[in-house]
Amino acid sequence: MKSEDSKFEGTDSYIATEELKMAVNAALTLQRPLLIKGEPGTGKTMLAEQVAQSLNTDLIQWHIKSTTRAQQGLYEYDAVSRLRDSQLGDEKVRDIGNYIVKGKLWQAFEADERQVLLIDEIDKADIEFPNDLLLELDKMEFHVYETQQRIQAKKRPLVIITSNNEKELPDAFLRRCFFHYIRFPDKDTMKQIVQVHFPNLQNELVEESLRSFFEIRQMNGLKKKPTTSELLDWLKLLMAQDISPEVLRNQDNRSAIPPLYGALLKNEQDVQLFEKLAFLSRREG
The missing domain is CATH 3.40.50.300 (P-loop containing nucleotide triphosphate hydrolases)
Structure with a gap:
């Protein structure tokens, strides 16, 4: 044709x-x-x-x-x-x-x-x-x-x-x-995108990384929200550094800045905002 x-x-x-x-x-x-x-x-x-x-x-x-x-x-x-x-x-x-x-x-x-x-x-x-x-x-x-x-x-x-x-x-x-x-992909569509790029990525790591990713995007006050390309970069680094799903799932880490955050947060204002919210969350906890 x-x-x-x-x-x-x-x-x-x-x-x-x-x-x-x-x-x-x-x-x-x-x-x-x-x-x-x-x-x-x-x-x-x-x-x-x-x-x-x-x-x-x-x-x-x-x-x-x-x-x-x-x-x-x-x-x-x-x-x-x-x-x-x-x-x-x-x-x-x-x-x-x-x-x-x-x-x-x-x-x-x-x-x-x-x-x-x-x-x-x-x-x-x-x-x-x-x-x-x-x-x-x-x-x-x-x-x-x-x-x-x-x-x-x-x-x-x-x-x-x-x-x-x-x-x-x-x-x-x-x-x-x-x-x-x-429109920005929802979680199900994003999961399909991730699977296309990383077909052998274990499902637990996909789930935990997507949870962290969308939590960051939903934060009020971010100057630049992470996008699809930045999520894929982050996942590539998580795999390269052999970061386990437990690190992302750990309750204490939900109140801390994520590992290798430089792939997701691209300016100092957003990093400072994240650190401030993490500090307040830990204090309240």
Whole structure:
């Protein structure tokens, strides 16, 4: 079956909810960009990798920074190199096309088969960045002024756009997207995720680590709650250090900071808050 006819059904290495599968397939049906929001560490970027794998196609990744411009996704004209080559008498300066650097959208458009194009963390860029891509993502074409080319998508790519909600996106941009918010996994879903990554992990350690993990997430006043990726890092360390379930289960340790807490708590304010609450809990006990 060709990738154009496929649907996303999830993969063995990625636990996708039915809602998330429906969102991906809705974007495929509507031929609109899929805008994914959610807490950092909830698998937004990994989703694009798994969708490409599921659809048996390639993934083109465009990671956005605060300095990224929309034009870079189309192409860039390297005028400096052309000037240098002209001073050196290089014959290739006669063809301006030699100095056109293709961007990620161009790469996706010129592919013979449908690609998955990831525009990762779009909210890091300038507020005008999404608006500057409206026409290109809608029409799936753009004009190269230096060579007078019109670049059109041979196969319309599936565009997956992620955002951590650092800033609001323009309404005109949102109207052109299919939106899905990845809710933080509940305990049962998280257990499935853990089992995918650590299939041989003993069940007792999984249960006790998840209990500790969700207790930390429920604490009021945390500046940064631990996420899925941090839980997986913590479990990897617990296994490497051969921490037993009894250490996590021990009643005294429920009033203390967890072992290898640096994988879960990422700033000193949260560590101090945890230590303060642990001290108060021990005093009351």
